[in-house]
Amino acid sequence: MPIPSLPAASFSPLYQQIKAMILASLQAAEWLPGSSIPSEMELAARYLVSQGTVRKAIDELAAENLLVRRQGKGTFVATHQEDEWQYRFLRLEPDTGEKFLLVNRFLACEQMKSTSTIAKLLKLKAGDPVIQIDRIQSFNGKPIVFEEIWLSATRFKGLSLDKLNEWSGPMYAFYESQYGTHMVRAEEQIKAINANQELATHLELPLGHALLLVDRVAFTYGNKPVEIRHARYNTSQQHYVNKLN
Amino acid sequence: MPIPSLPAASFSPLYQQIKAMILASLQAAEWLPGSSIPSEMELAARYLVSQGTVRKAIDELAAENLLVRRQGKGTFVATHQEDEWQYRFLRLEPDTGEKFLLVNRFLACEQMKSTSTIAKLLKLKAGDPVIQIDRIQSFNGKPIVFEEIWLSATRFKGLSLDKLNEWSGPMYAFYESQYGTHMVRAEEQIKAINANQELATHLELPLGHALLLVDRVAFTYGNKPVEIRHARYNTSQQHYVNKLN
DNA sequence: CAGTGGTCTAGACCACTTC
DNA sequence: AAGTGGTCTAGACCACTGC
Known part of the structure; x- marks a missing residue:
């Protein structure tokens, strides 16, 4: 046997x-x-x-x-609503080392059908409804970050420009308090790109100016991806920090 | 009392x-x-x-x-000479996900007096002797990384282009086996820059092409900084990865 | 089979917070 | 004083490695 x-x-x-x-x-x-x-x-x-x-x-x-x-x-x-954790995933900081106070301006918040790329990253079916948010973040009046964000429209039902504008504070605290979704970790892929006309306009820079492109997938409990970010940073006065252990 | x-x-x-x-x-x-x-x-x-x-x-x-x-x-x-640890601090990887085999070419290895910036980062006195190494790393025949490296000339006494060329393998394994200096951790600051003429030539790219600028300080035991790197990555076919926890 | 790190327990006591 | 997490011990047993 x-x-x-x-x-x-x-x-x-x-x-x-x-x-x-x-x-x-x-x-x-x-x-x-x-x-x-x-x-x-x-x-x-x-x-x-x-x-x-x-x-x-x-x-x-x-x-x-x-x-x-x-x-x-x-x-x-753990919560993103504590002061200490407000900017847990923000790795950008001023070259001077001063405190970094970013001001939000939301440009758009619209529902759309997910592209196959977005769907794959969010583990949805291509064509499933998602919400796209466009925003600019400024420091000392200068636009520093332009980013597009995608969320599942079913998980974040009813999210609108008005709701976003009522909120003052980090996005992850918003997701947590308004939609019960707590972000646990994130993965980023970083490249350098030249500003095209749209980015140059948004970030008030000359065409072709080098920008940091940061693609992020953020996960909630159980390794579930729930947010995609496609961000461009102006790094002339600030930099991305990373510790390698 | x-x-x-x-x-x-x-x-x-x-x-x-x-x-x-x-x-x-x-x-x-x-x-x-x-x-x-x-x-x-x-x-x-x-x-x-x-x-x-x-x-x-x-x-x-x-x-x-x-x-x-x-x-x-x-x-x-822990050692950088184990296969698993060879590229412990390398965060660049091909967009395709294939294996990344970088080929080294050393351009220079010269002793000089440290600038005040380098001296401060290495915790030396301005003017103390340092060694500057210039190298290019290529993948599939294409130059991907151009970087300048600075080391204390007293810690790395006798380091020369010949010695570097005799070595095949990661720098940190070289430091460890030849100079008894094991790197424990590193800190990086990242920006996007436009290629100037020199960088464009080295990396075979058009002038103004966006590059990732990665400034690194590497530390040995006791938080002692011993290596400075000033690197530029061509990120058109590869990206820098980071996990946020 | 001996030696290593890995798990699990039970109990004592310490440091910190709150009432 | 009571309750929480933090430290420390001693001992038993398990899982993995190599002889």
Whole structure:
């Protein structure tokens, strides 16, 4: 009699299973961004494991910036609405090092059928409805960023220029408070391009001026892509920073 | 009698002290890149703490990519000479996703007096001797990267064009094997620029073509800056990738 | 089979926050 | 003082590697 081959998923530590259960609770919005989750002891009792095992699960989620630990207070669900996290994904900063206060101006917010490229990135079907937002961000009165943003129209139902204009603050805080969608991570691809006529006009630069092109896909819980950005930065007075570890 | 004010450094966990001691051993080259450090039990005995405390110290060093754990084998000092780590700091990749094989061509390697900018970044005194290297990297015969590199001439004594040309492989593996200098992390600042005549010639592009300008400072143990790079990437067929967490 | 890192537990105590 | 996360220990057992 042949010996059965080994199972594919050979081994999963307890703390990984706990981590998955906590993640599921986050995804199911059982605990909302900004609020505290049960204490380590409570979770240990709920899952019938020791505190140390819960600890290790939470440690990893905190390392991934999904949870935030605060000694003496508790463990909290990460939120883009905290001051510290407002510009967590913004890597642009002034060459001078001064504080960077970007002012928003929305140019458009329209529903359209997704192109095949957008659909693929958002894991939708080509032609599914998406919302396109155009915006310019300025610093000290100078336009610095021009970007187009795409969102699934079903997830962000009813999003309009008016709603955007009522909001003052970062987009990710907006998504979170208005649509219950918390961004967990993002991936960017960066190129240098020459400004065409449209970009030159928007960013008040000569035709052909070099710009940073930043393509971003942002993900919510469960590695679900929910936002596409196609941004151009004027980097004459500011730069993109990155730390390599 | 007045109560003495609180000490400035109020509290330092044991595992942080252990971590500092391991770091000191790395910096002192007691254990070399690629070799294994003593087992957790041995270190626990040496420092008179429990295995768990050593574990936590090593966990953090592994998270910072200074050490690499291998179950069943031991814990090893990170090295740029392993295949996996060869291009740890290279964030450029082809749009097509194919494998990126860059070919080196060194244009110059000359000693000079450091400018004040270079000196400040390398934490040297202005005028201290540095070595400047110019190189071009090509992919499929096309020049993609032109960069200037500066190193302290005292740390990299005797570095010459001949030595560079004898070497085939990444620079950081070269620094490590030839000068005992292991790079731990790096910081980059990125801008978009228009190619001037010199860059256009080197990268075989029309004048004014947009290029990615990447300024890098690389650090060895103890946050000591030891290498400056001033690189320009042609990003028409490739892009810079970044993950935001 | 011995040695390594990886997991899990139980319990003690510390540091910080809040009441 | 009570409750939270943070540190530290000791010991058991598991998974992986190499002899």
